Every structure is written in C-alpha cells, then in structure tokens.
Amino acid sequence: MSLPERITVTLLWIIGTITFAVLYAPAAIVILLSFVGVKDRKLDWSDLSLQWYGKFASNSQLIDALSNSLIVGVCAVVIASTISVGLAYYMKTGARAGRSYVEFVIFLPFVLPAIITGISLLIAFRQVGIERSLITVTAGHVVLILAVIYRMVTIRLDALENSQIEASLDLGANSWETFVHVVFPQLRSALLTSSLLAFALSFDETLVTFFLVGGETTLPMRLWAMMRTGFTPEINALVSVVLCVTLLFAALAAMSLRESIERKS
Template identity: 35%
Template sequence: MNKPWSGLGVYTVAFLIFLYLPALLLLLFSINDAIYVAFPIEGFTFQWYREAMAHENMLRALGNSIRVGACVAIVSTCLGLLAAQALTRYRIAGARTIMVFLSIPLVIPLLILGISLLVILTQMGVELSLLTIGLGHVVITIPVSLFVLMSRLEGFDRSIEEAALDLGETRWMTFWRVTFPVALPGIVASLLLTFTLSFDEFLLAFFLAGDQLTLPIYIWSQLRFPAKLPGVLALASMIIVATFLLVFLAEWIRRAGRRGRKW
C-alpha cells in the first residue's frame, strides 16, 4: 500500500529540487565573495548588492518597471473586474467562447506576441516607449485578472445586491457597498499578481521598449560583461525574493477571502 505513495513522494521531491535548485543556487552565488560562479564558495559578502543598487541606470530601470507594473496592474484589474462582473452576473450567449478568446494571450508564445505587437504598432506610427510596454503587458495580464476575479465572484449571492436595490440604493452604491467588499480580496490578489507578471516580464518589454529600460532588460544588457555577473546575480536574487513574496501574499489574500476570514 505504501509503495505508490513512496514513489510519488520521491517524484515530488525530485520535481521540487529540479524546480527550485537553480533559484537557490542563484541566491547562494549572489553573496559569494568571488566574481565567478563556481564551487567552492570563497566567502560571503553583500558587496554585489550595494554595487548593483548604486548604478543610475539600474535605478532608472527599476523605477520604470515599478511605474509600468503599477499602471498595468490597475488597468488590467479594472478591465478584468468588468469582464468578471459581466460573465458571472449575466447569462451571455457564447460565454465559453468569450472565455477562450480572452485566454488566447496566455497560450500564444510571447516571442510571437511581441513581434506581432511590434509590427502593428510600427505600422500605426506609434513610438515605442513605456506606454507600449504597458499595452503589451495589459494584453497578457487581463486573463490572469479575469480568472482570479471570477473565482471570487462566482460564489457571490446576487440576492444581496437585489435586496440593496429594493431598499433604494443606486446601482453604483450597491456595487460600492455590497459587491466591492466581497470582491476586494480578489481585487488585491489580482493587483499583486498582475504587477508581478509585468515587473518580471522580459520578451514583450524587449520588443516594445524602444530606447527605454526596464529592470529585466537592464539585467539582460549586463550579461554581456563578465565582470558585471555578480551584480546581475544580486539583482536577479532580489527579483526572485520579491516575486515569491508578492505571489505568496496574493494567494494568501485570495484564499483568506474565499474562507471569509479577515486579512
């Protein structure tokens, strides 16, 4: 009886090691005192973090990534909330088809999507900038926002809204006082997840950035210089930790909201 489970356990451990070992090694080498990536570790230092944070271009790229990520999170969450409201509230003909259509950006390779958007924007005469990066990121984050918010709104008792309307509330105040508090955990989770996806995304930003820098593009540009490798590892380590924390927080908020707990 225990053999299948023991085999499954070995497979699970092996899979987790395969998945997370590169990230753990990256964290380890980011504090290595040597400028090359190799064992044995010569010592531990945070010098590479200090040097990485001291570069003006890096700080500019970080600021650009934060601004783009924040704008993308707000826009995609607002659009995702509207779509989730429509798909969960009303019986729309072809709702499944609409869901499949909205999910297409998740299955199209980012390389193809980036080239397609670049061609379209170039033909339209749009100058490549942080705005075009944000546009590309909104395309791939709306489906994520939609799925998160739909999972939150699908179990919502619509009779509560109807009762509020019967008592004289306007539709806007009903949404603000009744629907919004229920959807809030999903909204916060959507904001965190879409911000994380935009902040970490490289391929679309690479095609649509023009002469602008985001943090992933800056890291890629530094890989051409072997002497900059420790700083790159330090920046990548900070991104990994920040991404893990944001995703963990988003999932915790989403689960807490589904259980009806305060968060």
Template identity: 55%
Template sequence: MKERIVIAALWIFAGLVFGLLYGPAVLVVVFSFFDRRGGATDWRSFSFNHYVSLAHDDTILGALGNTIEVASASVLIATILAVGLAYYMRLDQRRGRSYVEFVIFLPFVLPAIITGISLLTAFRQLGVDRGLVTVAIGHIVIVIGIIYRMVMVRLEALETSQIEASADLGATHLQTFRLVVVPQLGSAMVTGALLAFTISFDETLVTFFLVGDEPTLPLRLWAMMRVGFSPEINALVTLVLFGTMSLAVLGAFSLRRSVVKQRAV
C-alpha cells in the same frame, strides 16, 4: 512494509523534484554573499559587498524601476478594466459574452511573438513612439484575461439574491457594485493581480518589440548574457526572490482572511 517503502520512495522523489526546482535559486542566494576568484568560489569572503555595489549600479536599478513601474501600472489598469467588464458581462447575462471573452483571452493564448509584432504594427500605424507607455499597454493586453477570469469565477459564485436585494432597496448599479460586489471580490482581485504582476515583471518577448530607450530588467539581463553577469546580479535576484515570496505570503494571508470572513457570514 511495502506501503512504507512506497511512501519513502515518494518522499525521495519529491525531495529530488524540489531540489531541482529550488536548488538553483538557493545557490544564487548563497553566491550573492561570496566572491569568485580564479573561477572558484572563495568561501572565506562572506560579505554584503555585492549588495552595496548593486545600490550604486544606476543601470540595473533603472531597469528594475522601469519594470516595477510598468508592472504596477499595467496591473492596476488591467484590474480596473477586468473587474468592470466582468461585472457588466455578469449583470443580466449580457449577450455577446463569448465574443468578448474570446477577444480578451486571445492575446494571452497566442504566441508572444505574434502579440508583440501585432502591437508593434498597430502602434506604428497610429504613429505612437515606442516607450514604457507602449510596453504597459502590451502588458495590459496580456494580463487582463487572467484577472478577468478569476474575477468572473468569483462573480459566478456570488449569489444573485444579494444584488437583487440591493436593487430592491433602491441602490443604483454603481452603488451595488461598490458596496456589495467589490468587497466580495477581494480575494479574486488580489490573486489575479499578483499573478498578473509576476507575468508582467517577467515578460520579455512582447516587451522586446514595444520598448524604447528605457529597457526593463528582463531585457537588461538578456543583453548581459552576451558578456556575462556581474556579481551584483546574484544580489538582485536574491532581493527579487524575497520580494516575490513576500507578495505570495501576503496574497495567501489575504485569501485566507477572505475565506474566513465568508465562512463567518
């Protein structure tokens, strides 16, 4: 009897936690289909008008496009650099690995305001104008540590006998990397890239110091807080939420498929 009470209490507590975490997101999705009149929600006004208005809002769509462009470019470049660097450090146990990892992880560990000011100062000293390129570089500096760590963990679990066998068969380091190592890093690369994309998409403080005349979506929303959000924002948040959930599902299926293949081998 006591065990059932404890289990029921845990289920209630878990329900409250999930309600607090996801309740606001559910409300945003619901309000994206209804109008507010006189400070109250008109439950008889169900429509897709906010989504139609969003499709014609060039300001919000432009900021969203900048955000996706920066996140995609930074994640792609960071993934290439992280995979190559992790393989180089893992190969023959290169010296100085701890120092290299310290440099990679430091921008992610430091407060974002320190990273942002440091990058801004560096770009000013180099005479580089602020813009989406500088924002992408700043995001690469932040997210490369995440991808590097996930790839390195997978590399350390990889049997060295496979690399040695490839070398014994006459393959070069590049061929071994391309044909033996990369196919087994798929799950780590996908997981790291998804997490890095989420961080880049949501990054605000570092972007604030490096952005130019083309703001990203977080900065656009930050600016709108002073005057209040328009109803189209609920529709935008709903679309971003479902897009993020779709990426998470795809990542989970990719990870599951990779695990199944490894077990089959």
C-alpha cells in the same frame, strides 16, 4: 501501514525531495553567491560581505531597469484590473449577448504565441503613429495579463448570487453603491491573487517587450543584453532581492486568501 505502503510513501518523499531540490537549489545558490565570492571555482568564505548589494544599489542602469519594470507592472495591473472588473460586472448585471465575443477578444492574445502578439502590437502602434516607449510596453502587458485577471474575477462573480445584488437594489442602493458594498468585498481576494499573478507575468515578460520597448528598457531586457558580456556578481544581489520580495508578496497573498476562506466558512 503495510510494507508496500511504507515503500510507496518513502519513494514519494524521495521524489518530492529531489523535485524541490531541483527547483529551488539554483535560487539558493544565487542567494549564497550574493554574499560569498568565488575564487578558483571554490567558495571563498573569507569574502563574506554585502559588497555586491552595495554595488547593485549604485548601478544606475540596473536600478533604472528595475524601476521601469516595476512601473510598467503596476500600471499594467491597475489598468487590467479596472477593465476586468468593469467588464465582468457588466456581464454579470447587464446584457450577456456579447459575452462570448468579448471573452474571445480578451483570451486570444494570451493563447497566441507571444511573438505574434508582439509583432501585431508593433504594427498597430506604427500604423497609428505611436512611438515605442514604456507606454507601448504597458499597453502590450495589459493585453497579455487581461485574460488572467478577467478569468479569476469572472469565476468569483459567477459564484455570487444575483439575489444579493437584487436585494441591494431593492433596498434603495444605486448600482455604484451595490458594487462598492456588496460586490467588491467578495472580489478582493480573487482580485489580489490574480493581480499578483499578473504582475509576475508582466515583470518577467521579454518577447512582447522586445518589440515594444523604446529607449528606456526593462529589467528582463537589460539582463538579456548583459548576457552577451556575462553577468557580474551584483546580478546575484539583484536576483536575491527580487526573489525575497516575491516570496513576501506570495506569502501575503496566501494569508489574505486563507483569511477570506475562513471568513466564508
């Protein structure tokens, strides 16, 4: 390796290190502060303990908000996944005449500013007499994340050869059996990856939730309300728990995707 190449590689490593430090140092600091207290603007290592995790576990408002976010996220992902797979499979095997219109309807709320989507959904629910609640929040999240799941499922289905579906039907399988035994196994990795991404988008969605939430609040809305009075150290414990769980799911998704690629190769 020549001297200019070594200098280039070294600079790239330096830039990469700085970039990763800027991205992940705040998260590392939050995790550290969930165990160690701060006194006179300095870390108080004598205060090293799990007390803030205990206080977080006993904070009913934060636990309820976290539970609501999890419920909304899971329900939104399940509903959006079902709709996405059904529509994508129909477009793959059925009439394609309305595909452009369907995709326009699905992708439009995702590309519009969130404030426009939120206000539009609020007006629509008011017109039909539906009060704001976690149900309306879930519906709003479904509208937002539908495009993500549908796009990834469609890409995977477009890569599936029609001959496989036709062969299954010719051998006597009905449409449902063909979907379960031929199509769905090839969709699982894409569906898992898109579902995790969609859940992450739903979990931290704030603006659309602001217009649709009722008496029960989600975690982002609770944290936004707490900004007025300041965060307590137990928020560090909350963020640490959410971050660790997120990294765990991301690792599981990466392993699942890797196994799927290895099986195909």
